[in-house]
Amino acid sequence: MGYDLDKKLVIAISSRALFNLEEENKIFEKSGLDEYYKYQIEHEEETLKKGTGFRLVKNLLKINEDFPEKQVEVIIVSRNNAATSLRITKSIDQYKLDIQRSAWSGGNNISKYLKPFKVDLFLSANENDVQDAINMGVAAARILPFDNAIDVESNQVRIAFDGDAVLFSEDSEIVYKTQGLEAFLEFELQHASDPLKAGPFAKLLRVISNIQSKYPEEKTPIRTALITARNSPAHERVIRTLNAWNVRLDEAFFLGGVDKYEVVNAFGADIFFDDQDVHLETTSKTSPSAKVPYKSESILNRI
Structure with missing residues (x-):
């Protein structure tokens, strides 16, 4: 019987999201694939520096120490x-x-391998791969550059x-962006008892909640x-939605337009997921951050 990934939290991460490969990527962009391959082979014995996703991966893997059977599986998927x-x-x-597990695509799109590996979250520095994963229904985000030289173990x-x-669908955001704040607030009041539709990271939150349920709070x-x-x-609608989903969020901050980066930093996030550059430009300076490219044609055409 094969190794079962179905009941685990499965994280797929690209090599450039786990390690700092920005200098190597510059070689690829300037001199091409052959020179990049040559450089990597020549520097095979040089340990790579930690990338934006390193802290998250290291701390997630520590969860497995509490169980005889792994709860978290991390897989390298790389071009x-x-x-x-x-x-x-x-x-x-x-x-x-x-x-222990990896996939090496030799330059080809790697998103098509996420479903066979039962991936719950895909982290990459490649925007196209991330968008393809989102389109396939896999929670995915583009890692932003962050100095992870100082290791934060927890x-x-x-x-x-x-x-x-x-976490939620873009339906309410479309109302805000196309009709303004007053229309958005009115829409949310009218639908306060209606759970929000699931967004690209809703399933991931459920998987995390399943792990949390195995411990005292x-x-x-x-x-x-x-x-x-x-x-x-x-x-109100957010709180009712989470109750309807029967998932737990340990902390919630409703900022009403206040800048997010100080709250993200105070929380001590190993990763922060957002879909808007205006927030990520500041959070990525102080906390590991990743962009969720969840923009449908409907919102792009209507803004």
Whole structure:
């Protein structure tokens, strides 16, 4: 019987999201694929620096220490080929990360391999791969550059989410962007008892909640937060939605337009997911952040 990934939290991460490969990527952009491959092979013994997703992955993998059977599986999915993979796998070993599975596509699109690996979350620095994953129904986000040189180890993983177009659908955001704040507030009051539709990260939140349920609340290894620009009275529908989904969010911040980055930083997020550049430009300076490219044709055509 094959190894069962169905009941685990499965994170697929690209090598450029796990490690800092920005200099190597510049070689690829300037000199092409062959020079990039050559450089990686020549520097095979040099351990790669930590990338934006490193802290999240390391702290998530620590959850497995509490169980005889893994709860979290991390898989490397990369556009590198097998020949250049050795530098990456040697760096994984050097950092003592328990990552045993990988996929190397040799430059081809890697999103088509996410479903076979039962992926719950895909993190990459490649915008096209992330968008393809979202289109396939996989929670995905584009990692933004962040200096992870100072390692922050914790016994509790902290994950922060924006609301609309991340945990929830973009329906309410469309009303706000096309009709303005007053129309949005009126719409939310009228629909306060109607649960919001699920967004691209709703399933991920359910999987996380399943892990949390295996611990007493005060000892949960994952702490989650909603950090949204919504305010009262538009918060009511969000709370009712989470209750209807029977999922737990440990902390919630309804900021009403206040800048998010200080709250994200105070929460101590190992990763913050948002769909808007205006927020991510500031949060990515102080906390690992990733953009969810959840924009349908409907909103693009109507803004």
